Amino acid sequence: MLNPADSALAAALPDGVLRELTPAYLEEPRGRYLGQAGLVAAPRNTAEVAAIVRACAAARVGIVPRGGGTGLVAGQVMPDGPAPLILSLERMTALRGLWPEENVLVAEAGMTLQTVRDAAAGAGRLFPLSLASQGTAAIGGCLATNAGGVSALRHGTARALCLGIEAVLPDGSVIHDLKRLRKDNTGYDLRDLLIGAEGTLGIITAASLRLVVPPAATGVAMLQVPSPDAALTLLSLAEGRMAGGVTSFELISGQGLAFLAEKLPEIRQPLPGAEWSVLLEVGLPEGLPSDTALEGLLTDAMERGLVTDGVIAQSGQQAADFWNLREHLPEGNRRIGAIASHDISLPLSEIAGFIRDAGAALAGHDLRINCFGHLGDGNLHYNLFPAAGRQRGEYDASRKALSRLVHQMVVDRGGSFSAEHGVGRLKVAELAEWGDPARLAAMRAIKTALDPLGIMNPGAVLSQAQD
Amino acid sequence: MLNPADSALAAALPDGVLRELTPAYLEEPRGRYLGQAGLVAAPRNTAEVAAIVRACAAARVGIVPRGGGTGLVAGQVMPDGPAPLILSLERMTALRGLWPEENVLVAEAGMTLQTVRDAAAGAGRLFPLSLASQGTAAIGGCLATNAGGVSALRHGTARALCLGIEAVLPDGSVIHDLKRLRKDNTGYDLRDLLIGAEGTLGIITAASLRLVVPPAATGVAMLQVPSPDAALTLLSLAEGRMAGGVTSFELISGQGLAFLAEKLPEIRQPLPGAEWSVLLEVGLPEGLPSDTALEGLLTDAMERGLVTDGVIAQSGQQAADFWNLREHLPEGNRRIGAIASHDISLPLSEIAGFIRDAGAALAGHDLRINCFGHLGDGNLHYNLFPAAGRQRGEYDASRKALSRLVHQMVVDRGGSFSAEHGVGRLKVAELAEWGDPARLAAMRAIKTALDPLGIMNPGAVLSQAQD
Numbered sequence: 001m002l003n004p005a006d007s008a009l010a011a012a013l014p015d016g017v018l019r020e021l022t023p024a025y026l027e028e029p030r031g032r033y034l035g036q037a038g039l040v041a042a043p044r045n046t047a048e049v050a051a052i053v054r055a056c057a058a059a060r061v062g063i064v065p066r067g068g069g070t071g072l073v074a075g076q077v078m079p080d081g082p083a084p085l086i087l088s089l090e091r092m093t094a095l096r097g098l099w100p101e102e103n104v105l106v107a108e109a110g111m112t113l114q115t116v117r118d119a120a121a122g123a124g125r126l127f128p129l130s131l132a133s134q135g136t137a138a139i140g141g142c143l144a145t146n147a148g149g150v151s152a153l154r155h156g157t158a159r160a161l162c163l164g165i166e167a168v169l170p171d172g173s174v175i176h177d178l179k180r181l182r183k184d185n186t187g188y189d190l191r192d193l194l195i196g197a198e199g200t201l202g203i204i205t206a207a208s209l210r211l212v213v214p215p216a217a218t219g220v221a222m223l224q225v226p227s228p229d230a231a232l233t234l235l236s237l238a239e240g241r242m243a244g245g246v247t248s249f250e251l252i253s254g255q256g257l258a259f260l261a262e263k264l265p266e267i268r269q270p271l272p273g274a275e276w277s278v279l280l281e282v283g284l285p286e287g288l289p290s291d292t293a294l295e296g297l298l299t300d301a302m303e304r305g306l307v308t309d310g311v312i313a314q315s316g317q318q319a320a321d322f323w324n325l326r327e328h329l330p331e332g333n334r335r336i337g338a339i340a341s342h343d344i345s346l347p348l349s350e351i352a353g354f355i356r357d358a359g360a361a362l363a364g365h366d367l368r369i370n371c372f373g374h375l376g377d378g379n380l381h382y383n384l385f386p387a388a389g390r391q392r393g394e395y396d397a398s399r400k401a402l403s404r405l406v407h408q409m410v411v412d413r414g415g416s417f418s419a420e421h422g423v424g425r426l427k428v429a430e431l432a433e434w435g436d437p438a439r440l441a442a443m444r445a446i447k448t449a450l451d452p453l454g455i456m457n458p459g460a461v462l463s464q465a466q467d
Numbered sequence: 468m469l470n471p472a473d474s475a476l477a478a479a480l481p482d483g484v485l486r487e488l489t490p491a492y493l494e495e496p497r498g499r500y501l502g503q504a505g506l507v508a509a510p511r512n513t514a515e516v517a518a519i520v521r522a523c524a525a526a527r528v529g530i531v532p533r534g535g536g537t538g539l540v541a542g543q544v545m546p547d548g549p550a551p552l553i554l555s556l557e558r559m560t561a562l563r564g565l566w567p568e569e570n571v572l573v574a575e576a577g578m579t580l581q582t583v584r585d586a587a588a589g590a591g592r593l594f595p596l597s598l599a600s601q602g603t604a605a606i607g608g609c610l611a612t613n614a615g616g617v618s619a620l621r622h623g624t625a626r627a628l629c630l631g632i633e634a635v636l637p638d639g640s641v642i643h644d645l646k647r648l649r650k651d652n653t654g655y656d657l658r659d660l661l662i663g664a665e666g667t668l669g670i671i672t673a674a675s676l677r678l679v680v681p682p683a684a685t686g687v688a689m690l691q692v693p694s695p696d697a698a699l700t701l702l703s704l705a706e707g708r709m710a711g712g713v714t715s716f717e718l719i720s721g722q723g724l725a726f727l728a729e730k731l732p733e734i735r736q737p738l739p740g741a742e743w744s745v746l747l748e749v750g751l752p753e754g755l756p757s758d759t760a761l762e763g764l765l766t767d768a769m770e771r772g773l774v775t776d777g778v779i780a781q782s783g784q785q786a787a788d789f790w791n792l793r794e795h796l797p798e799g800n801r802r803i804g805a806i807a808s809h810d811i812s813l814p815l816s817e818i819a820g821f822i823r824d825a826g827a828a829l830a831g832h833d834l835r836i837n838c839f840g841h842l843g844d845g846n847l848h849y850n851l852f853p854a855a856g857r858q859r860g861e862y863d864a865s866r867k868a869l870s871r872l873v874h875q876m877v878v879d880r881g882g883s884f885s886a887e888h889g890v891g892r893l894k895v896a897e898l899a900e901w902g903d904p905a906r907l908a909a910m911r912a913i914k915t916a917l918d919p920l921g922i923m924n925p926g927a928v929l930s931q932a933q934d
Contacts, residue, residue: 102816196654348566378649379650
């Protein structure tokens, strides 16, 4: 039953936008937070989004925008404070337009990433953003969080793949900027300001997205490397040899393979027991078979001591199998049960030292480390697990201190404590502590200027107390 | 002699930053505006920039930041209003660091683009931003204006090549964000907000820049195409065949070649008389000779009727000659003397129709059109010249109406009236007229929030009257 304040707000909303408040709206994937809500509204179009925002502003009710709900930093749920309205983009799923000859697609925010990719593929094009959660993640959420994924090395994060946006600002006004232009220098870059703002400055309702022509051929290989440092030298070698055509360069640790062997033994491992390996994908021009290109790289790299063993996928199926292994690393982690997960990035030349020093600093804590991820971007998922035979609950008392130790070592080396997941509600304290003071002050000034009532995703990114 | 107000401000500045006010500080390349200034200050470091900004804020004196002074929209000169202080970055030219293994370089804002490129090349790397004015243009100005150039198709504009910035905000605080990270999702994207803000929100004092490993081989060709539409189909074909390795795709018109033949006859023309041609450059992997790749493309394209003639550069010298022709098109234009120049962008599929319709709309005006530029980005320089035998002065009365006609046709087709040059002071009225109202309101709110005194580059981008 609605409380009186919610009833008044409900009456002010457009007809037919309210949805039943089911538990799914209050969950986030790792179960760290349970959200709350007064109302759930699912508008059908941008005008309804604007009307809901205006009604919430009038009622001083916070709004939590929600896409696919796959975010990992609790930006999509609000556990504390007055109950917000959840604004779900689930009914705004239209493909507004597709121009293959322009390499442009315009999607509404609620379209899943997979649907966007499928629409592009149907027109002979590729939308390069690729995430494990793409079947559920909405493109609006991908933009709001500037999602990364496995092709950012070649094609950039979500930000780099967006040409323009339509968005509803906290005052209910609508920015119409769904341009299909590669270049437009007419004023401040509000697109990139809203991208990555995690719904705290406005609601992205549609986006003009950049597609690419798929390369004539692709090649995939798994290569065993003697160390993360060797992997980075291999990356430079590969980038030169492939003319920047390295699409993905993913680091896999022996610990990750061991977790897979234990929990998902049906997944075949081409390089079992490798302490460090990389999954490499390249896009290649017409006239250069992927076997030739990858064998050339492999020979060159082995001569330089950068690779000790390797397997080049001989078919699309084998390439898919390699990717399947990579994409099941998080599932392996989930089945073991992490003590703490860290989505960090580092300057590339700091990575080897970080892995060495963090390993040494954690050595006395009787735990296992799975360090893997988007090495080409300097983005590692540095996750901690109980020692064999121990339970995660045994680490409850030390969890925060362990995360702090990891994050402090990252920050000290010029790295980021949130490379691709965002700040959400999970890392607000870290941003307040480690963020540059002048930058934080400017962020607050912008937040106050655009959202003086503080209704847009309250408590995400910036702490409410100081607002 | 300084007036009393300037004397007071001068006394408040750090020792030794004042420079003599020479005419060069007041000029812009096309001679449209003559600026004015009370003082010229050239700080040696970021702390001095901050001190100057604080002193100007206290004295309520506007600041016009100045890099190389090559901007084409008068963002670097201020002809009207109270005399500002010109803050020249000319003494902040240090290379703060270079990490070839990370593909990162950190440069102070006053370094010329050429010096940045040379530093990268010295370490076996490429900084891909490339402009005709790169010998003079400063990297800070390139970022402040989000400069484009001839490699944006492959590597993006200046924005895409910047990983982090150091900047002084209008209150004198300093953002320290010179990160060497590909991914960092910790808060609002102030980097991209300052990039392209043309000095109206703060002063970029240094930047962390993204380098690339040069491709194993490059190839250059000039190809005659039957129409701009055919050129765009050729681009899609080339992008697929080259796995996205098309670095540049520049349109050249017969009118541009005729201007070169008349004014710069020493420049050899490989395709004389071609009504439309493109200059194509590709980066290629190891194992695929550029001749093979480009001959394959040429054969394929000719079979499809997309190319009618073509020349593949057989040496580095010949490739340089082709580029020399392209880079002298603006000089040919200058010697003819334009009535009006337009830096426009269009959705790719609108380009052919625009060229046709704009040509028809202008046909009665007895003028010549040179339409050329970065076709792959949808970015054309659409410049109008007197008919043969007539003088530009004869068009003085119609100049504004002609530009308006061109810009209106661009805007009607979803294009931009400033693709890569920016708004500056030249296009403030156009932005006020054609800018999205909600976007303009948000820009003003941000400007007011960060620069409440309105001291940062007053009159650029946003009109002062409404501030």
